[in-house]
Structure formats: C-alpha cells, structure tokens
Amino acid sequence: MMPLDDTDRAIVLALVRDAAQSTAALGKRLGLSQPATWRRIRRLEEAGMLKGRRLRLDAEKLGFGVTVFLGVKLATKGRVSLEDFERAVIAIPEVQTVEHVLGLYDYRLRVVARDLADFERVLRRRIMTLPGAGQVEANVLLSEERLPGPLRG
Structure with missing residues (x-):
C-alpha cells in the first residue's frame, strides 16, 4: 500500500467534498502548482486509492422520494x-x-x-x-x- 502524506490526504478529502473541481483550483488551495496536483491525483488513481469520480444525484428531486x-x-x-x-x-x-x-x-x-x-x-x-x-x-x-x-x- 502506498503511504499517504498530509498533502495526499488533503487532496483526497478535497476530492471527496467536490470531485469536479479543477486541479488548478485544488492546487491553489493547497499551495501546489496545477501540474504537481495533477501528478499527485494521477499517482493516487494508479495506486487504486481513487476509483473514478462519481456524480451524486438527489434522488428525491428526481422524483424518487x-x-x-x-x-x-x-x-x-x-x-x-x-x-x-x-x-x-x-x-x-x-x-x-x-x-x-x-x-x-x-x-x-x-x-x-x-x-x-x-x-x-x-x-x-x-x-x-x-x-x-x-x-x-x-x-x-x-x-x-x-x-x-x-x-x-
């Protein structure tokens, strides 16, 4: 298992909250460049720690109460x-x-x-x-x- 440092944990938590945010915006918030943020996300994906990004639907608003x-x-x-x-x-x-x-x-x-x-x-x-x-x-x-x-x- 790949060890996670504090920056990796911060990236994972930020993506859990909003997986659609850009790597530039995420990097800016974490004090990283866009390419450095992208490389870290890619490494987490390749290690199998990030398994895609999902859209979360509001079932009730779609008529499923x-x-x-x-x-x-x-x-x-x-x-x-x-x-x-x-x-x-x-x-x-x-x-x-x-x-x-x-x-x-x-x-x-x-x-x-x-x-x-x-x-x-x-x-x-x-x-x-x-x-x-x-x-x-x-x-x-x-x-x-x-x-x-x-x-x-």
Whole structure:
C-alpha cells in the first residue's frame, strides 16, 4: 500500500467534498502548482486509492422520494448460483447498489422508488421474483449524512 502524506490526504478529502473541481483550483488551495496536483491525483488513481469520480444525484428531486435498504436471504443456496441472482438483481433499475454480505442476510440492496406504493410494486413484481430470493427485510431510510470515510479533515 502506498503511504499517504498530509498533502495526499488533503487532496483526497478535497476530492471527496467536490470531485469536479479543477486541479488548478485544488492546487491553489493547497499551495501546489496545477501540474504537481495533477501528478499527485494521477499517482493516487494508479495506486487504486481513487476509483473514478462519481456524480451524486438527489434522488428525491428526481422524483424518487423513498429509499429502502433490503436484506435478502437466498432461499435455496446451492440450487441457484450467486451469479444468477446478482445478474438478475443488477438488471432492476430501481436497485442502486448490490452488496454481497456476511451475516443474517446474503445480500444488501439499496432500492429507490417514487413512493411506498411504487416500492411495494418493485418488491413484489421484481425483487421477490428473482431466482433464489427468499427472506427479505426492509429498512426505510429516514435521513442520511454522508461522511468522507476514514480520512477526515
């Protein structure tokens, strides 16, 4: 693992807050030239510490007022492959993330819907009909605060 110095940490934290900022603006704030900032970002990307830059959408403003986390336990382990379940669940547009986890459930899904009635439709017609889908537990998101992760400024 590549060691991070204070400048690398500052770059990572700044990009977590706003990944769209220019290297010139970022460098100016950190007291670096644009080329030096670009080289450091490139090095962090090549080391695999930065995995792309994502646009964060406001689901509610786009008409998706409900976010639900689902714990899904497969009903017939061994009779249906994990790959079949994953391939099928990834094809559902309302499913934002699919995480294979260890614990009570086999998968954790983040699902968005327009409202609870829409979520019920997605659950009954799409998720519960997936190959191997068994027990499901739903947790409705009430509020969310995103943190930058283990590197805090």
